[in-house]
Amino acid sequence: MYDKTVRRRRAVLVLLVVLSLLLLTAYFGEAPGGRLHAVQRGFLTVVSPIQDGANKALKPVRDLFGGIGDTFHAKSQRNQLLKQVGKLRRELVADQGEKRTYRQLLGIYHLDQLGVNNYHPVTATVVAKSPNIWYSTVTIDKGEAAGVHVNDPVINGEGLVGKVAQVASDGAQVELITDSRMGVSARIGTGTATGIIRPKVGNPNDLLLEYLPANTPAVAGEYVVTSGTVSSHDDSLYPPGLPIGQVTSVNEESAYRSVNVRPMANLHNLDVVQVLTSSRGGRAASLAGLAASLPAGQGAGTGGSGGEQLASTGAGG
Amino acid sequence: MSSSGTVTSLLARVAALAVLIVFFQIGVVSEVPVFGVNVDLSPLLVAFVGLLCGSMLGALTGFAVGLLVDLALVQTLGVTSLIFTLIGFWCGRLRELRDPQAALTPLLVGAIASAVSLVGYSLIEFMLGVDAPVSLELLRQIVLGIVVNSIVALPLWAIVRRVLEGALPEDPRRRRRRRAYTTGGLSPLSRA
Numbered sequence: 001m002y003d004k005t006v007r008r009r010r011a012v013l014v015l016l017v018v019l020s021l022l023l024l025t026a027y028f029g030e031a032p033g034g035r036l037h038a039v040q041r042g043f044l045t046v047v048s049p050i051q052d053g054a055n056k057a058l059k060p061v062r063d064l065f066g067g068i069g070d071t072f073h074a075k076s077q078r079n080q081l082l083k084q085v086g087k088l089r090r091e092l093v094a095d096q097g098e099k100r101t102y103r104q105l106l107g108i109y110h111l112d113q114l115g116v117n118n119y120h121p122v123t124a125t126v127v128a129k130s131p132n133i134w135y136s137t138v139t140i141d142k143g144e145a146a147g148v149h150v151n152d153p154v155i156n157g158e159g160l161v162g163k164v165a166q167v168a169s170d171g172a173q174v175e176l177i178t179d180s181r182m183g184v185s186a187r188i189g190t191g192t193a194t195g196i197i198r199p200k201v202g203n204p205n206d207l208l209l210e211y212l213p214a215n216t217p218a219v220a221g222e223y224v225v226t227s228g229t230v231s232s233h234d235d236s237l238y239p240p241g242l243p244i245g246q247v248t249s250v251n252e253e254s255a256y257r258s259v260n261v262r263p264m265a266n267l268h269n270l271d272v273v274q275v276l277t278s279s280r281g282g283r284a285a286s287l288a289g290l291a292a293s294l295p296a297g298q299g300a301g302t303g304g305s306g307g308e309q310l311a312s313t314g315a316g317g
Numbered sequence: 318m319s320s321s322g323t324v325t326s327l328l329a330r331v332a333a334l335a336v337l338i339v340f341f342q343i344g345v346v347s348e349v350p351v352f353g354v355n356v357d358l359s360p361l362l363v364a365f366v367g368l369l370c371g372s373m374l375g376a377l378t379g380f381a382v383g384l385l386v387d388l389a390l391v392q393t394l395g396v397t398s399l400i401f402t403l404i405g406f407w408c409g410r411l412r413e414l415r416d417p418q419a420a421l422t423p424l425l426v427g428a429i430a431s432a433v434s435l436v437g438y439s440l441i442e443f444m445l446g447v448d449a450p451v452s453l454e455l456l457r458q459i460v461l462g463i464v465v466n467s468i469v470a471l472p473l474w475a476i477v478r479r480v481l482e483g484a485l486p487e488d489p490r491r492r493r494r495r496r497a498y499t500t501g502g503l504s505p506l507s508r509a
Contacts, residue, residue, distance in 0.1 A: 013402070013406050016377070020383070020399035024399065027393055054340055066348065066349055127344070137391065
């Protein structure tokens, strides 16, 4: 009897471990459109409404705990914000003159067509968040039915939040910019040199802008924005000029310069986000329209880096 | 209550607890960082089910909770299941072999389960080829994760024990120990 129990116990353990390993191997080896991914998307479709309901019902509880946590940081945040307000006021005065000139340029080149509204933003609510330090992901309540696709950029009022990684019919998983799988081409606001912005592993409050040329000027406090390309694809996933973060410090290493960046978006308290559902097509179409609208002789120049610059300027505004 | 009725009731309670805690984790706990990290209730739940119900149910709960977490959070299927299966089985074996009764046992078991979960996850992610350097910051996150999980281990243990208590089968060893305490049977003099 004792032997039978021991044998059964061992058999169950071996069976479960083997099953886990098989799942892991099959999932890791298959394409994103494979069966296990489809099962996962199906599960997401089923539980999305439940998560949505639970999220709304449990919001007061979350706000209560969040409020307690926020109180501890309130004083330091207040001092920091007061400093920022002073700095921003000074910048505002300086920027107003530039803004006038910029508006005139906008009128000339019709760059207002490259605003975020032209990327068909879909507003979504965050219904779940991964607790794992390896996966900085959130689940939103909008999916294919709302026009959301894989790789669509996700933003909020503060800046770039991430991109859509998986889509179900009424929900989607979003990889945040602090996820270890992310890599976004970015540049420091005033400069033209681009680098790759990646998360600092294990630190959800810090990003690293790498592979900048050694002579790239970088000062703490400068803004880092998307340059309009992504590290692993030829085509742009992100509209140019989306704010990502602020430079906190500069590292002097080897032939390249790297810069520590604090994300603009508060990724711990995401409630409402926007998915830019036509980022690639919209930008390409806009650039094509822009090139066509330029006088003869100037159109050819906008097809390359010149076009990227104009696009960056437009969306950055 | 018959033996099969007890088992059914126990399984139903474990399943309900698992679903509730996983969704509470995803919907609420994950949104509230403590000392910059998130409390993870799921390895604690698996460890406590193992500690109360034994290795077999511990391992099965670990596998099911891991699968649920991986499905709900769209993570690599099988990783969490594998780690949680081992945690559930180990905690169950601890109960079957040593049956620790100290008041701080859940805290210690919770801390070890959290450590195994965090370190195991990191190791598997590295083996799967995540391009990430091992940094002091990562170690700090793991240590802080273990600390905050240990803080919530005792309250969660009280909840899990309260929910499962009524459905747990009577354990002959515990009955013997209880009788020994009440009748003075543990005294070396009485054995002599």
